[in-house]
Amino acid sequence: MKWTLVLGLWVVLIGGCSRPLKDEVGTVQVVVEGGGRFPSSLAGRWQASQHGWEFQFEPDGRISSAVISLGRVRVVPGQTTTMPTRSGNDAVFTPGLWTVHYAPATQELTVKITMDHVRVEMAGNILEGSSMDTFVGPISPMDGQWQSQWTTFTQYVARTPDNPSFDMSTNPTYGETKPLTFTRASDRKP
Numbered sequence: 001m002k003w004t005l006v007l008g009l010w011v012v013l014i015g016g017c018s019r020p021l022k023d024e025v026g027t028v029q030v031v032v033e034g035g036g037r038f039p040s041s042l043a044g045r046w047q048a049s050q051h052g053w054e055f056q057f058e059p060d061g062r063i064s065s066a067v068i069s070l071g072r073v074r075v076v077p078g079q080t081t082t083m084p085t086r087s088g089n090d091a092v093f094t095p096g097l098w099t100v101h102y103a104p105a106t107q108e109l110t111v112k113i114t115m116d117h118v119r120v121e122m123a124g125n126i127l128e129g130s131s132m133d134t135f136v137g138p139i140s141p142m143d144g145q146w147q148s149q150w151t152t153f154t155q156y157v158a159r160t161p162d163n164p165s166f167d168m169s170t171n172p173t174y175g176e177t178k179p180l181t182f183t184r185a186s187d188r189k190p
Contacts, residue, residue, distance in 0.1 A: 027077035027078035027095065027096075027097060027098060028062045028063055028077045028097075028098045028099070028100065029097060029098070029099045029100070030060060030061035030062055030099075030100045030101075030102075031099070031100070031101045031102070032061070032101075032102050032104065033101075033102070033103045033104060033105070034104060034105075036104055037060075038059070038060055038061030038100070038102055039102070039104075039141065040059040040060075041141040042057055042061075042102075042109070042139060042141050043057050043058055043059040044056070044057060044184055044185065045057075045184070045185040046146060046182040046183065046184055046185065047182060047183055047185050048150075048180050048181070048182050049180065049181045049182070049183065050180065051069040051150075051180065052067055052068070052069045052072040053066070053067060053068065053069055053133075053135075053150070053180065053182070054066060054067035054074075054185075055111065055182070057100070061100045061102065062077075062100070063077065063098055063100060063111070063113075064076070064077070065077075066098075066113055068093070068113065068115065068133075069133075070093075070118060070120070070131070071083070071091055071093075071120065073091070073093055075093050075095050075115075076095075077095055077098055078095065079095070080092060080093065080094045080095075081093045081094075085120065085121065085122045086122065087121075087122045087123040089121035089122060089123075090119075090121060091118075091119070091120040091121070091122075092117065092118070092119045092120075093115060093117075093118055094115065094116050094117040094118070095113070095114065095115055095116065096114035096115065096116035096130075097114055098111070098112065098113050098114065099111070099112040106138065107138050107139055107140065108136065108137065108138050108139070109135075109136075109137065109138075109139040109146060109148075110134065110135065110136045111134065111135045111148075112132065112133070112134045112135075113132070113133045113134075113135075114130075114131070114132045115130055115131045115132075116130055117129075117130060118130065118131065118156070124160070124161050125158065125159065125160045125161075126158070126159040127156055127157075127158050127159075127168070128156065128157055128159070129154065129155045129156035129157055129168075129169070130154075130155050131152060131153065131154045131155070131156070132152075132153045133150065133151070133152045133153070134150070134151045135148040135149070135150050135180065135182075136148055136149050136151075137149055139182075141184075144183055144184035145181060145182070145183060145184075146181065146182035146183075147179070147181055148179070148180050148181070148182060149177055149178075149179055149180070150177065150178055150179070150180040151175040151176065151177040152170060152175050152176050152177075153170055153172065153175040154168065154169050154170045154175075155169045155172075156168040156169055157169075
């Protein structure tokens with residue numbers, strides 16, 4: 001299982017054997033093995049069964065928005081999202097490069113979501129850092145199911161009035177992995 005994840009990450013990082021497609025501002029990279037096109041049948045909104053994740057895929061494979069698990073916040077590639085917290089402070093989410101990799105031969109989809117900066121301030125407590133989340137697994141447009149392995153790599157530091165710096169990062173080599181099933185939503189709009 002870990003080898004599948006490592007291979008999927010490796011392919012995403014080096015770009016495989018095909019040319020990548022980037023959106024207008026270079027914030028989402030789409031790679032299809034063999035140089036083909038992303039299947040437009042995968043376009044639409046895909047929601048995770050747990051943890052709040054959601055992706056809106058465009059017909060060319062770009063992700064136009066994602067709901068991330070931390071705060072269940074909708075983030076748009078290339079745009080910083082600032083939201084008020086319940087305590088009247090702000091939460092700031094700045095995305096980095098996002099990557100979509102599709103292997104037609106195996107129908108395996110790999111998505112990498114990088115958040116370059118996250119800062120959430122609530123009632124005198126602050127969580128700040130960055131993260132990279134990868135989702136790897138077979139996707140079936142006919143069944144509307146994507147069986148992925150979600151691995152999260154976080155570099156978070158929490159600050160509280162009692163503790164000025166508490167490391168909440170995952171293991172930098174292995175991260176934290178768990179299965180996560182996505183289902184295509186009935187509507188195509190977020």
